[in-house]
Amino acid sequence: MKTTDVIATAISNTFRSKTRTILTILAIFIGAFTLTITTGLGTGINRYIDQTVAEIGAGDVMTVTHAPDEDAGDGPQEYVADQVAQQRTAPGPPSGQSIDPITASDLEELAATDGVVSVEPVKAIDVDYVRHGDGTAYRIDVGSFIPGMEVQLAAGEQPDAASDALQVVVPVDYVEPLGFDDDAAAIGQEVLFGLTDGDGAEQTVTATIVGVSEAGLGGAGGSASPNTALTDALYAAQETGAPAGQAESYGSATVRFDPASTPEQVEALRADLADAGFQATTVDDTLGAFKTVIDGIVLVLNAFAIIALLAASFGIVNTLFMSVQERTREIGLMKAMGMGSGRVFGLFSSEATYIGLLGSLVGIGVGMLAGTVVGGALSSTLLADLPGLTLIAFDPVSILTIVLLVMGIAFVAGSLPAARAARLNPIDALRYE
Amino acid sequence: MATPILQVDDLHKTYGRGATRFDALKGVSFEVREGESLAIVGKSGSGKSTLMHLLALLDQPTTGTVRLAGRDAGTLRGRELNRARNRTFGFVFQQFFLTSNASVLENVILPLKIAGVGRAERRRRGLAALAQLELEDKARNRASDLSGGQKQRVVIARALVNSPQVIFADEPTGNLDSATGAVVEDILFDLNREQGITLIIVTHDEELAARCDRRIHMRDGLLVEASVDAEEVFAA
Numbered sequence: 001m002k003t004t005d006v007i008a009t010a011i012s013n014t015f016r017s018k019t020r021t022i023l024t025i026l027a028i029f030i031g032a033f034t035l036t037i038t039t040g041l042g043t044g045i046n047r048y049i050d051q052t053v054a055e056i057g058a059g060d061v062m063t064v065t066h067a068p069d070e071d072a073g074d075g076p077q078e079y080v081a082d083q084v085a086q087q088r089t090a091p092g093p094p095s096g097q098s099i100d101p102i103t104a105s106d107l108e109e110l111a112a113t114d115g116v117v118s119v120e121p122v123k124a125i126d127v128d129y130v131r132h133g134d135g136t137a138y139r140i141d142v143g144s145f146i147p148g149m150e151v152q153l154a155a156g157e158q159p160d161a162a163s164d165a166l167q168v169v170v171p172v173d174y175v176e177p178l179g180f181d182d183d184a185a186a187i188g189q190e191v192l193f194g195l196t197d198g199d200g201a202e203q204t205v206t207a208t209i210v211g212v213s214e215a216g217l218g219g220a221g222g223s224a225s226p227n228t229a230l231t232d233a234l235y236a237a238q239e240t241g242a243p244a245g246q247a248e249s250y251g252s253a254t255v256r257f258d259p260a261s262t263p264e265q266v267e268a269l270r271a272d273l274a275d276a277g278f279q280a281t282t283v284d285d286t287l288g289a290f291k292t293v294i295d296g297i298v299l300v301l302n303a304f305a306i307i308a309l310l311a312a313s314f315g316i317v318n319t320l321f322m323s324v325q326e327r328t329r330e331i332g333l334m335k336a337m338g339m340g341s342g343r344v345f346g347l348f349s350s351e352a353t354y355i356g357l358l359g360s361l362v363g364i365g366v367g368m369l370a371g372t373v374v375g376g377a378l379s380s381t382l383l384a385d386l387p388g389l390t391l392i393a394f395d396p397v398s399i400l401t402i403v404l405l406v407m408g409i410a411f412v413a414g415s416l417p418a419a420r421a422a423r424l425n426p427i428d429a430l431r432y433e
Numbered sequence: 434m435a436t437p438i439l440q441v442d443d444l445h446k447t448y449g450r451g452a453t454r455f456d457a458l459k460g461v462s463f464e465v466r467e468g469e470s471l472a473i474v475g476k477s478g479s480g481k482s483t484l485m486h487l488l489a490l491l492d493q494p495t496t497g498t499v500r501l502a503g504r505d506a507g508t509l510r511g512r513e514l515n516r517a518r519n520r521t522f523g524f525v526f527q528q529f530f531l532t533s534n535a536s537v538l539e540n541v542i543l544p545l546k547i548a549g550v551g552r553a554e555r556r557r558r559g560l561a562a563l564a565q566l567e568l569e570d571k572a573r574n575r576a577s578d579l580s581g582g583q584k585q586r587v588v589i590a591r592a593l594v595n596s597p598q599v600i601f602a603d604e605p606t607g608n609l610d611s612a613t614g615a616v617v618e619d620i621l622f623d624l625n626r627e628q629g630i631t632l633i634i635v636t637h638d639e640e641l642a643a644r645c646d647r648r649i650h651m652r653d654g655l656l657v658e659a660s661v662d663a664e665e666v667f668a669a
Binding site: 001002005009016329330333334336337338339340343425426427430 | 486489491492511512514515516517518519520524526528530532534543544546547548549
């Protein structure tokens, strides 16, 4: 018997007893549906994180600090006067550790390291308030905006790193309090930043709004994003009158490397920096933690879906055992006519696999439909604060994986009855009443 | 003299062990010549069905040999054995063994499908076999919608479609009324005479057996007598 004939026969046999087959398909459908939804959840959330990567940091950048002392131990650390609190550029648990500051000589050392394209100190800016015209002053955080990052914009454009003009992107929450009618009306307007300098005196810097940012998962969404010129201006204002040397020490620095670097090259650079006493973190490191948590949750959800599929696989075993029982004489006849045991096995296991294929296709189809509808509804209601988030998204690879997985499970389930059919002795089968 | 198509030598077949031991065949030897019609006659339990199964290579004897065209069938294994079954034999069963919800044509071409014949060729040969049995207009019908006589003709078409050398008929008229049974018998003997297909009929019906060239009578796993009266049949 040709393989195509085996498969075609198996497919037509599948619907010989329709009710039984449909019930089995339903059982698989439930598993495949659940798996589709949970996988879609993982895909959707991870995709959202990838979209917001640009907001957390540029891909070709490492955040470098001095490595904490190895012998710090578990106890409280001794106070050293010139230590600064470790700056963090991305969300994460606060380390609470004090570390040596990055100084001008450190910057030179970093710039000289092999593979480093450029080094910029991270200028931590502590702004007191922001105000538009004579309106009310509001507290605001100013983030560090590294060229290459991208803020998720509600209006306007990204801060121009190369421009000499003082530009800022303000969070969408500030638009109305600052006295603008809507997002678009804020673009091109000037705002005043107030801050306290080293002497305790008040300094002000005026900047132009070039964009309005959406609130994102993390990163720059909740704080103002200045361009390089504004960062420098604010930092200069902040350090006015500060003791000499303080302006030249920073919590951390950003190191830019060749964007075309392979992961191995990045790892090598990180090792080189570690040898020099620096600790380097890339955006991927920061995101890795996020994704690990989400992947863990999705894994648990998927495990439930797999349990549903395993339950369904017993349905397949049952269906096919009944099928073998019913068709005992037919199997005997086919064997008497010279059909090999391998082909008989193929016939029944293809039937199981086909049931799996049908169940997975129906499950995935309905799952995608339900996921899209529910995801759409959620992102306009419950998750409206997270623009750009498609809670349940689908990518072809994971869909294909589900189809193959379900077919695999169905094949394994079907192999037991198929083996029984293959072992049938033609004479006993023909005598069977 | 040409090599007999089937030759059995001192066949023994034992089922079970110890107290439940049952000797179905206790030493049977004979040969079947190509193109003849042979009746294996006996009551139920005489061992005639067991003998047919051994001849059709569906089972292996406990001791003794079955030779297919001179070759010891005991040496055939796996694929070779399946090929021999598929190419050499056709089966006509009392209970028909048709797949009831498949079409008549589908049922007829099953041996060709197993042999791996292509779709178009299967259809052509299937329709030809049905035409030979005047059933071509029933090709698309479901097998379950046919009368008993039509079903048995479909079974004969299925047995024929692979152009076998030997057709085994196990009580071919057992489920049919005498008029329909007579038609089916005529078809089988016509095939034997006109196409030279060796016909082996297992039956307890003496009238049917009488139409065969030769009869083998079985009782308690042994041959009782073997009679050759080809002249008689041809004269009739």
